Each structure stands twice: as structure tokens, then as C-alpha cells.
Amino acid sequence: MTVLDILINYHIAFLQGLSVTLKLCAVIWSAGLVGGVMLGIVGANFPKSWGRFTHGMSFAFSAIPTLVVLFWLHYPAQAVFNVVIDPFYTAALTLTLVNTFGVGEFVRQAVADFPQQYIVAGRVSGMNMRDIVRYIQLPILFRQLLPSLLVLQVGMLHATLFASLISVEELFRVAQRINSTIYRPIEIYTALALFFLVVCLPINLLAAWLKKRYTRDFSER
Amino acid sequence: MLEARNVTFGYDAKPIVKDINLTIKPGGITVLIGPSGTGKTTLLRCLALLEQPQSGEICIDDACYRYPWVPGQAFTPPWPKLTTVFQQLFLWPHLTLRENILLPVKLQNKADNDHQLDALIEAFDMQDFIDRYPNEASLGQRQRVALARALMLKPSYLLLDEITSALDVEQIAKILSYLKQLRGQNIGIFIITHLLGFARHAADQVVFMADGGIGESGGPDILKTPKTERLFQFLSVIAAAS
Numbered sequence: 493m494t495v496l497d498i499l500i501n502y503h504i505a506f507l508q509g510l511s512v513t514l515k516l517c518a519v520i521w522s523a524g525l526v527g528g529v530m531l532g533i534v535g536a537n538f539p540k541s542w543g544r545f546t547h548g549m550s551f552a553f554s555a556i557p558t559l560v561v562l563f564w565l566h567y568p569a570q571a572v573f574n575v576v577i578d579p580f581y582t583a584a585l586t587l588t589l590v591n592t593f594g595v596g597e598f599v600r601q602a603v604a605d606f607p608q609q610y611i612v613a614g615r616v617s618g619m620n621m622r623d624i625v626r627y628i629q630l631p632i633l634f635r636q637l638l639p640s641l642l643v644l645q646v647g648m649l650h651a652t653l654f655a656s657l658i659s660v661e662e663l664f665r666v667a668q669r670i671n672s673t674i675y676r677p678i679e680i681y682t683a684l685a686l687f688f689l690v691v692c693l694p695i696n697l698l699a700a701w702l703k704k705r706y707t708r709d710f711s712e713r
Numbered sequence: 714m715l716e717a718r719n720v721t722f723g724y725d726a727k728p729i730v731k732d733i734n735l736t737i738k739p740g741g742i743t744v745l746i747g748p749s750g751t752g753k754t755t756l757l758r759c760l761a762l763l764e765q766p767q768s769g770e771i772c773i774d775d776a777c778y779r780y781p782w783v784p785g786q787a788f789t790p791p792w793p794k795l796t797t798v799f800q801q802l803f804l805w806p807h808l809t810l811r812e813n814i815l816l817p818v819k820l821q822n823k824a825d826n827d828h829q830l831d832a833l834i835e836a837f838d839m840q841d842f843i844d845r846y847p848n849e850a851s852l853g854q855r856q857r858v859a860l861a862r863a864l865m866l867k868p869s870y871l872l873l874d875e876i877t878s879a880l881d882v883e884q885i886a887k888i889l890s891y892l893k894q895l896r897g898q899n900i901g902i903f904i905i906t907h908l909l910g911f912a913r914h915a916a917d918q919v920v921f922m923a924d925g926g927i928g929e930s931g932g933p934d935i936l937k938t939p940k941t942e943r944l945f946q947f948l949s950v951i952a953a954a955s
Contacts, residue, residue, distance in 0.1 A: 613803035616761060617817035618793030618866060627816060631807050706807070 495679045509666030516652045520587045528595020536603035550597035562586045566658045583655035591648050635706035642699035646692045715870045720769035729755045731925040740899040744912040747922035753905045761797045793866035800875040802859040804847040810858045811843045818865045833861040852879035873904040
């Protein structure tokens with residue numbers, strides 16, 4: 493049985509798994525990016541309150557493995573509060589939190605460290621703050637942040653695999669179940685690797701290209 | 714008239730600029746000279762209203778700004794009627810040099826941008842690099858662009874901080890001769906420079922700054938016959954170095 497045969501025979505199961513993975517990604521990416529950007533901007537503007545909160549939470553999430561947070565929210569937290577939550581939502585919440593604070597910290601740092609001289613140059617040229625933000629600050633920040641944010645989102649796609657460990661029927665779990673039926677680990681995991689390669693490699697290449705295209709020597713040699 | 718009255722500025726209790734009184738007239742060139750670290754750039758930033766002095770008053774024509782500044786007090790920005798070219802230039806890195814020059818003027822809705830830009834490109838020899846990004850241009854090229862960006866705004870007062878430091882002799886001559894022409898357009902120019910030759914030939918007023926205060930000021934003849942020992946020493950050091 494070849495990789496292609498497996499994909500054809502089990503295409504319904506794979507498509508269902510893929511659908512769950514994509515739904516997870518849709519939640520994690522959209523909520524994480526929107527929430528993270530807002531958190532980062534608020535954190536940069538209120539460094540002593542929200543800034544410290546974002547920074548601290550980002551530190552905490554980078555120190556605690558995502559899998560531990562996921563398991564903690566799935567088992568002990570639900571037992572403590574005596575609730576049963578669909579594993580999909582638990583996984584979505586966990587990964588969204590990780591993504592939100594990751595994005596938030598990137599944005600907070602970029603906004604806080606934005607070279608003030610570019611804003612001063614805009615002011616003395618008669619530009620109002622709205623125009624400075626629109627034509628100077630946002631384009632520079634966007635170019636600076638986009639590659640890092642893309643790479644982070646690829647990392648979040650990879651992290652959806654953890655959801656399989658709390659019984660979310662996403663792509664990896666589907667692959668495991670098919671493997672337990674037909675025992676073709678080489679073919680199945682090769683197919684899975686190819687899937688991630690096809691999806692993630694272009695995003696990583698795009699991030700690398702954007703970094704090369706837009707990263708300028710701000711030091712003005 | 715751009716006027717500073719009893720302006721004092723410092724960090725914590727240490728004054729950097731002490732009790733400065735200075736007048737920059739429209740159509741005149743005021744040259745500020747002095748040793749490094751004596752507060753020249755800080756004074757320029759105060760005049761540009763980019764720093765808030767601890768005391769004093771800065772008047773730009775009819776608008777006066779009194780210090781110490783009261784938080785919440787209404788502030789009417791004087792820019793770009795008064796504009797500045799900094800020593801570090803501050804060109805926006807995501808825009809080409811042409812876009813750097815045109816962005817502020819387009820937002821001001823000033824007409825005839827293209828004709829004016831073409832004239833500046835020719836005057837400052839910028840044809841070969843005008844469509845490059847700042848990181849692709851030399852410091853001298855960027856200095857010319859930063860000056861052009863300010864001139865496009867047709868300011869009434871132009872404050873320039875060491876803008877010829879990276880230019881060759883030919884470019885310096887071109888830019889300084891261009892600045893002299895601006896007098897005819899009634900623009901008041903305030904320039905920090907070490908080019909004493911320019912001060913001698915073009916300045917209407919020379920101000921010598923030392924230890925945060927004005928050591929001596931007057932016409933260009935103060936460079937020939939200084940009245941204070943401190944200016945005499947400064948000129949002697951420069952003469953010995955050159």
C-alpha cells in the first residue's frame with residue numbers, strides 16, 4: 493500500500509482531521525493575532541501596567557511547556573471547577589493564549605523600541621500624529637514584525653498536534669488511528685510530513701523573503 | 714522673528730543651556746559655533762520646541778511658548794513653519810529618498826511639488842540616487858536629501874545641525890551658496906557648523922556658545938576680533954588644527 497493508496501482509501505478521515513486542524517488554526521491564528529496586536533499596543537502605551545502583564549505572561553508561557561498547560565487545563569482545572577469542556581475548546585483556548593501572549597510580546601517590544609527619531613522627523617515636517625502612525629510607524633512596524641509573526645504562526649500550526657493528546661480528532665490523531673488499523677507508519681507519517689512541508693515551507697520561505705526584502709539597516713551607515 | 718528669551722534647559726539639576734537670549738530674523742543667517750558638548754544641539758532642540766526648557770520663553774512670530782510648560786496647556790505646533798534638519802538626518806528607512814522628500818509636502822497639500830523637487834534635485838546633484846533607499850545612499854547624499862525634505866516645506870525658519878559634516882568641499886560650497894539664496898525668500902536660517910569660513914562670508918549674526926551659555930555674539934567680525942578670551946581660545950585651536 494503506497495502513500496497515495498492510503499490517502500485515497502482514507503481520504504474522508506484525513507479530510508475530517510484536516511478540517512479540525514484548520515478550524516483550530518483559524519481560531520488560534522485569528523484570535524491570537526488580533527488579541528496579541530491589541531495587547532502589544534496597549535502594553536507599549538501603558539508599560540507599567542499592561543506592559544509588565546504582557547511581558548510576564550509571555551515569560552510564563554515561554555517557560556512552561558505548552559503541553560503542560562494544555563494538560564493542566566484539560567484535567568486538573570476541569571476537575572477543580574467540576575466542569576467538562578470539549579477538548580477542542582480546551583486546545584483552542586490553550587493555544588490561543590500561547591499565541592496571544594507570543595504575538596503581544598513581539599508587538600509590545602517593537603512598538604516600545606520604535607526609533608523615536610522617525611516620529612520627531614515627522615513632527616518637524618508638519619505631520620500630525622495620525623499621519624505619522626499611518627505613513628511611518630505602521631509600515632515600519634509591519635515590515636519589522638511580519639516575518640517573526642509568520643514564523644510564530646507556523647509554530648502554532650505545529651502545536652495543534654498536541655491537541656491529539658487530549659483526544660481532539662485533528663490530523664495527527666486521525667493519522668495515528670489509521671496507523672493503528674493498517675500499521676503503515678512509514679507511509680502514514682511520510683504523508684503527514686509531506687502535508688506539513690507543503691503548508692509550512694512556503695510560509696517559512698515567505699517569512700525569510702519578507703525579512704530579506706524589508707529589513708533595512710536602520711543605523712544609517 | 715524667532716526669539717529665545719532667558720531660556721534654560723537641563724536634566725535634573727544640571728543645566729545644559731543657561732539663560733539664552735537669541736533672535737533669529739527672517740531673511741537672515743545666524744551661525745552658532747562652539748566647542749563640542751557645549752549645548753548647541755540642545756539649544757537647537759529647544760528652539761524647535763522639541764525640548765521643554767525649565768524656564769524662559771520662545772516666540773515664533775506672534776506665537777509665544779512660555780516655560781515651565783504647564784501640563785494640559787494648549788500647544789499649537791509650529792511645524793513646518795519652523796523645521797529642522799538634524800545631524801543624524803532621520804530619514805524614514807522604508808521610503809525611497811524621493812518619497813522621503815515628497816511625503817510631508819504631499820500631506821501638506823502644497824502645490825507644484827514636482828517642479829520644486831526637480832529644481833532641488835538639480836541644485837543638490839541628486840539625480841543619480843534620488844530613487845534609492847536611505848541605506849543605499851552615502852551619508853553625504855542623505856544629508857542633501859534631508860535638507861531638500863526641509864526646504865520642500867517652504868519654512869519660515871530653518872534650523873540646521875551640522876548638515877555639511879559628511880559633504881565634500883564642492884558639495885559644501887553648493888549647499889552653502891543655496892542657503893545664501895534662501896535669504897532672498899525671507900527664510901530665517903539658524904545653522905550649527907564648524908565651517909568658520911561660511912560664518913565669515915554668509916552670516917548676518919555669529920553666536921559663540923560655551924559652557925551652556927552665549928559667550929559672545931555679533932556680526933561676522935567677532936571672528937576676526939574676538940572680545941572674549943574664550944572665543945579667542947576657540948578660534949586659536951581651530952586655526953592651529955587647520
